[in-house]
Amino acid sequence: MKSPVHLNALRAFEASARHQSFAAAAAELHVTPAAVGQLVRALEDWLGTALFLRASSGRTRLIATESAEQALPDIRAGFERLSSGLERLREGAANSVLTITVSPAFAAKWLLPRIDGFQAAWPDTDVRLDTSLKPVDFVAQKIDVGVRYGTGHWTGLQASKLMEEEVYPVCSPRLLAAGRLQAPKDLSRQTLIHDLSIDGHADFPGWQDWLARAGVSGVAAQRGMKINNSAAVLQAAIEGQGIALARSVMAHDDVVSGRLVRLFPEISVPSPLAYYVIHRAECSGRVAAFRDWLLAEASA
Numbered sequence: 001m002k003s004p005v006h007l008n009a010l011r012a013f014e015a016s017a018r019h020q021s022f023a024a025a026a027a028e029l030h031v032t033p034a035a036v037g038q039l040v041r042a043l044e045d046w047l048g049t050a051l052f053l054r055a056s057s058g059r060t061r062l063i064a065t066e067s068a069e070q071a072l073p074d075i076r077a078g079f080e081r082l083s084s085g086l087e088r089l090r091e092g093a094a095n096s097v098l099t100i101t102v103s104p105a106f107a108a109k110w111l112l113p114r115i116d117g118f119q120a121a122w123p124d125t126d127v128r129l130d131t132s133l134k135p136v137d138f139v140a141q142k143i144d145v146g147v148r149y150g151t152g153h154w155t156g157l158q159a160s161k162l163m164e165e166e167v168y169p170v171c172s173p174r175l176l177a178a179g180r181l182q183a184p185k186d187l188s189r190q191t192l193i194h195d196l197s198i199d200g201h202a203d204f205p206g207w208q209d210w211l212a213r214a215g216v217s218g219v220a221a222q223r224g225m226k227i228n229n230s231a232a233v234l235q236a237a238i239e240g241q242g243i244a245l246a247r248s249v250m251a252h253d254d255v256v257s258g259r260l261v262r263l264f265p266e267i268s269v270p271s272p273l274a275y276y277v278i279h280r281a282e283c284s285g286r287v288a289a290f291r292d293w294l295l296a297e298a299s300a
Helices: 007-019 022-029 033-047 066-095 104-111 115-121 173-177 184-189 207-214 230-238 248-257 285-299
Strands: 052-056 060-064 097-102 126-131 145-150 158-171 192-195 225-227 243-247 269-279
Touching: 007 022, 007 033, 007 060, 007 066, 022 033, 060 066, 097 104, 097 285, 104 126, 104 145, 104 230, 104 248, 115 126, 115 285, 145 285, 158 207, 158 230, 158 248, 158 285, 184 207, 192 230, 207 269, 225 230, 230 243, 230 248, 243 248, 269 285
Parallel strands: 097 126, 097 145, 192 225, 192 243
Antiparallel strands: 052 060, 145 269, 158 243, 158 269
């Protein structure tokens, strides 16, 4: 004999037996008492036996029959196992998603060109990128792991240093070919492109710091084009709009490919900040795998 597809009827029966009332069971199940009564009667019809006796003592209450009372523990245990199984399915679906927070520029210039390596190693993981410069609540926003630029201290999070960097001028090969960039002092005749995305870090070196390290004076270090996205800063330089003071991690692929040329490489200005992988204290499974992949990729 095949088992009936009567989960709703079994729930109605179990709730009615526990509350000894169709009305109370209906309130719990968010249906009408008539609907509960109909489900119970349908189950009784299928079983060919009554499940309740009716007794009245000022109000009508339901009394489970002896056989029904004996079956209730197994039915309740079945619902508990069913709920547990559904929860496992829900957790499995959630665990297949890895939510990563990074800045828009870091995503565009460093992570996205490399992320296929991680996805090849973890093909069952769905990567979800949250691209933002704003602080995020890892718990409330269900963030698993992130990459942030700073000093390495984020409240409530573990941080592992990913990459250090320096700043240096870059320009397009076409602009360099014009032949007017023989020495740092020649920057006085060029449009300087400024990265405003790190203005919140007072110690980050800007054009004025780089020019001072180069021993150049007489250049209007505050003039030029100002952009609040590091990727857009580099794109402006690629398009020949001027000379950008680039962050080495962001500019690396463009310099290697020849889209940009590093100027005056003998002058090095390290950044006091670095990139860090950040995550909550508990770190295992896909989160640990992604952290380890990032560290390996950065050191390659």
